[in-house]
Amino acid sequence: MLRAGLASLTALATLLHSGASAALDKQGSAHGGQVAGADHGLGVSGSLLLGAALYNPSYAARPDNTGLALLRAAPHFDVDLIGTRLSIPIDLNVFSDRQRRGLSVLAPSELDVISGVTSTWPLGAVSALELGARIERDMSVDRGSYSQSYADGRARLLFDSGDTWPQIANALRHGALSGALTLGWFAWNPSYAARPDNSGRALLRYGAHVAADAFEGHVGLGLDATSFTDREKNGLVPSELDGTIDLVGRYAPFELHLSYERDMPLDRGGLVQELLTASGVWSFELAHQ
Secondary structure (H helix, E strand, C coil): HHHHHHHHHHHHHHHHHHHHHCCCCCCHHHHHHHCCCCCCCCCCEEEEEEEEECCCCCCCCCCCCCEEEEEEEEEEEECCCCCCEEEEEEEEEEEECCCHHHHHHHHHEEEEEEEEEEEEEECCCCCCEEEEEEEEEEEEEECCCEEEEEEEEEEEEEEEEECCCHHHHHHHCCCCEEEEEEEEEEEECCCCCCCCCCCCCCCCCCEEEEEECCCCEEEEEEEEEEEEEEEECCCCCCEEEEEEEEEEEEEECCEEEEEEEEHHHHHHHHCEEEEEEEEEEEEEEECCC
16 A cells, blocks of 8 residues: 555656655745745645755765765645645655766665645744645665655744845845744654664654845845654654755746755764755746636
8 A cells, every 4th residue: 555655646746747864854845935825726836856966975875874865856746725725745855876887876766755735824924834744755766675754743833024024125135034943743653763874763853944035036045954853762852963054046936056964963973964965946836726
């Protein structure tokens, strides 16, 4: 049943696109973390990310921490059933291994499939609450059988200054500040690790994101911090911290990103993973009613 479900999700994502290791947050925020959104209607929107590692001394190309990631492809879809009030997010992540020879460096080494349900509700002019539940499975595709799976629930408090505070908009040359605070619970987790070295099993996820967009949104800077806790030890104290800094150039519907990420254990020594990537992102809306 699980394989059939994963195959169905992959087929759906492929169909939609034809019409149009745990540290990276592979669950794209519904509708890009927008505070405002339609409260009714059907729609399909999303984005396609294609990236390559410019510097990678340690970031793995498979869930079992083998290889070194080179390429990443990550389509994201939001299938709206009742506007943003009820949506089905679908995320795929595909990585390749730079340690393979010749053109085989282009072949996938890992496939991650994530889907679930989200509901976003405005709390005022500048904030909203996103509630969601998802299932994720990360799999090696070219060797071995090691995989990681979980089902989780998340609450995200979203914020976007928009045009509400003209002082911020003027200081950023018609820009805005936005961000999110995330609390997640791994309700079912047989194998998703609590540290970069794949030790422990994650129980909670704490996340913080802040972004500043300037010059009418054409230039941006984003900062992210994500922590996991270990259900096999103290389930509330962070066992891992992942930090990311992201420079963005934007000309809608396209974006260019230069991102550096560092993933570290907090409660013991062990594997540290770091990665510098360049990525292009295309955002799209396939249908809206």
